[in-house]
Amino acid sequence: MSVLDVQGLRVSYETRSGRRDVVHGVDLAIGEGEVVALVGESGSGKSTTAHALIGLLPEGGRVEGGSISLGGVDISGWGPKRLRSIRGAQVGLIPQDPVSSLDPVRPIGVQVGEILRLHGVRDRAEVRGRVLELLERVGLDDPGLRARQYPHELSGGMRQRVLIATAIALRPRLIIADEPTSALDATVQRRILDLIDDLRREEGTAVLLVTHDLGVAADRAQRIVVLNQGRVVEQGSAAGILSSPSDPYTRQLLADAPALATGDFRRPAPPLFLRDAAAAAAENPFAIVAEGLVKEFTVQGRGQGPFRAVDDVSFQVRRGTTHALVGESGSGKTTTARLVTRFLDPDAGRIELDGVEVAGLKRDGLRQLRRRIQLVYQNPFSSLDPRQSIAQIVAEPLHNFAEGTRASRRARAAALLDRVALPADVLERSPRELSGGQRQRVAIARALAINPDIVVLDEAVSALDVTVQARILELLESLQQELGLTYLFISHDLAVVRRISHTVSVMRRGRIVETRSTEDLFLTPTHEYTRELLAAVPGRSEVAA
Template identity: 50%
Template sequence: MTAPLVEVTDLAITFPAGEGARPEDAVRAVDKLSFTLAPGRALGIVGESGSGKSTVAAALLDLHRGTGARVGGTVRVDGLDVLAAPEAELRRLRGGTAAMIFQDPLSSLDPYYAIGDQIAEVHRVHRPDASWRTARARAVEALDRVGIADAARRARSRPHEFSGGMRQRALIAMALACEPRLMIADEPTTALDVTVQAQILDLLHELRAETAMGLVLVTHDLGVVAGSVDEVLVMRAGRAVEHGPVGEVLSAPAAPYTKELLAAVPRVDAVRERPAIPAPRKAVRPAPSAAPAPGEPLVEATGLRREFGRRAARTTAVEEVSLTVRAGETLGLVGESGSGKTTLGRMLVRLLDPTAGTLRYRGREIGSLGERQLRPLRSELQMVFQDPASSLNPRRTIGESVADPLRAAGELDDAAIVRRARELLERVGLDPAWYHRYPHEFSGGQRQRVGIARALAPSPRLLVCDEPVSALDVTTQAQVMELLGELRRELGLSLVFIAHDLAVVRAVSDRVAVMRAGRIVEEGPVDTVYDHPQHPYTQGLLAAVPVLDPQVAADRRALRAVA
């Protein structure tokens, strides 16, 4: 019988509470977890943020050593007792026997050094007898192996010269430099477009087939594990709630929590009943002008163009875009990174000036207005940003961040502003008593709710949501999507929902526009576009969306391999 490549028994990890806290306030992140992984097999560890899945992944290389965390139980990787191993043996394990791919390649790559030199350095650390010439040749070979075209030339590039998908491939190449027996991938595709995500997952599958490498894949996306692993381990609050073959767990889950996760996953093939465009029923505060009638054109863009840079360095991000956003509807905007969707969204709310074209709001040309002329309209055009952590001032309480737009309007006294801000917090599902707390005290989903409350403060007509749920767990994602739907119905808002997740866009949108290279290549009712896509680019996007059926996922991967 083949010995396990990974053997975890009764793993328990506790993080100390903050300075001055009581010992009983320590956080138990992982509680008595056990599992094994055979050579050449793949295990998916899934769960929401805080479930302990990334903590487990780090424990496989004993990355908690020296952090103050208390780690108990046994972790064996390729026969080595990781938690008891001396530092010298751990160094040989990390990168040699087992390698780890992290979620954010920018934070894992040194911005000052060429990609090839960084890979060569890893090779030299674990093969000290190898010359620099040999190590660099190995780096080029690894880059070529992960699908980087013209690898010898691109090995001299620095991280900022690579796209997100290419940087993730470079991290995989670095992990492969010493031909590890185990690959640990912690959310390796979370921030990637569906097509790039499919490429990375296909690559990991191919590498496993070629090298018999074991894989531990950590993710909150059940669609990702469906076509990528043999077994799945579902975690909640540090414990395993379900573990078994991926097909069985996804098709017939036994644990209620697994069923909840699956129910929250948006489906790209799900047709939902779409209510009529709602009339506004109530406002957060009196609107400055009468509400437009449902279905009436609210924002009309004609021939919009946006350029960046000067002279020879000038690039066009949006080219000849024409579209209409109607009162009370949700328009989905999809496309890969660099397609121009965020730039277009910012122009629609006049955070960016169009280089050319016309932009009308309720029949009035606003694309050429100066800031003083725009000021009365700012309250009606608002944006919810992708990363609430960076869009909220860490030095201000969440209540004050929500209150800021109300203060800027100058229409209410301080007591009324605080009262309104508390009402807004409560409206988005937060406790008004949290007014004086700071952003770092909240989860990602809660911070996104704060961002929505702040955007609602001026009583907007149009809300442009730029990737508002891309970094959230499926259950939190579902909650935020439901909240936006409720707000749209109650307030008669118009939404522009920007996302690279096509399943999410189908779930929330009435119409959809597909962008590629700055242009809209397809537009129409969302069900029509999804069920009968006309443009090859749209067809490719939909074919790359992860599915929850492992057999369908395998069939799609096979089709991509011969395409």
């Protein structure tokens, strides 16, 4: 008997123009101890499907038809009260975002214990003992301390473990894991997925793994269900779908998944500016030279010395190439990028851009530096002013430097949008009317407005689905070839770095532990930490096979 059997599930949402169907007749089943991955892009209906199973659709959402059988019992007609009785007890949910899922003003132990109290455990000592047992079970050190702490005092990986502890508290038959690791570094992601896998094996729990990452699905699922625009386009064994997908959409997802990429490594093209041997000897080949960079921050609290976020960092980037800085959160890579762009002043060290020392620039010098180096941020939702039109956003650097007339700036904005493959009709739209991928294209267009030589991309594709991510990476490659741009690419995702970069520096705790060509780094890493990062890339086993 299946733990979960879904037949013909249909879901709609209330919109301004009336109800709109978003899930169209989804069928899926999960057996005891089995992991089934529900895969698709944002908007494909995968999270809506998962939440509909246990009555957690947002306001305006409604199940229109189909059957949902949990352990042989049809629960599709149950009301909110009856569904609450099975949430936690028979079905556990691990949500995507631990920041919004945990109450910031209540200790962790209270929040984990709440699920026990809601399901009838009244003895305070029993609740506390079970909470400590659960926190230890999910791998948190010093459970007594963690139980007293608040969410902001824990790392992202620790907070996700707290959510897992809550989900498994009552030993449910099914766990729904909704993008449980999408915001985590690769090594933390692997530990969280290993934990879920251990619990599945030990308890026989079934897992519905909702993910946009086919690398994760390849590593963790026995079967895969592919959703596109609310419809199942393909489902079957993970091995079968990965080796011979039948639907064009699945084939595109596989082609775009950076963790499953098997193409050649990027190698720099011969620089166009080197016309002869004499020119080659005289020309400085490096667009960026960083030597001995140091940055410290004051830490609040008595007896605390300064925190050294960047510690003697040095690297060089050849013109017209992409150099990646990679590492986990807190490794110092974003701080290094902000030093190079002079949004932060280094405490020590030097920075050269095209042979010009910029570490000591002030006022007018810094202003002119902005012409040569531009920054594209991680989050296209927060980096664009919602009060401005797209035309105003793209032309803003031209306005800031008093270049051209209003008409010429608008014409330049239109030309830039065309260059990043956006239609002209987005000029008058606002950012909220665009998708995440379209917003990131706007951010890239804005960065190119004043013809910079260097673009720093700080986690610029990490918030995007794999198909949108692939198109943005293709765009960056084509722009580099056309314009001779130099990229400093900041990322925690080695699979993406493999796809886009020519050279890589690996950072850990503020220091660079290894700098190599991308090909050499992936094929023959020399540092233990680099090998650990590579081993954590999801889907690597499939690539190796």
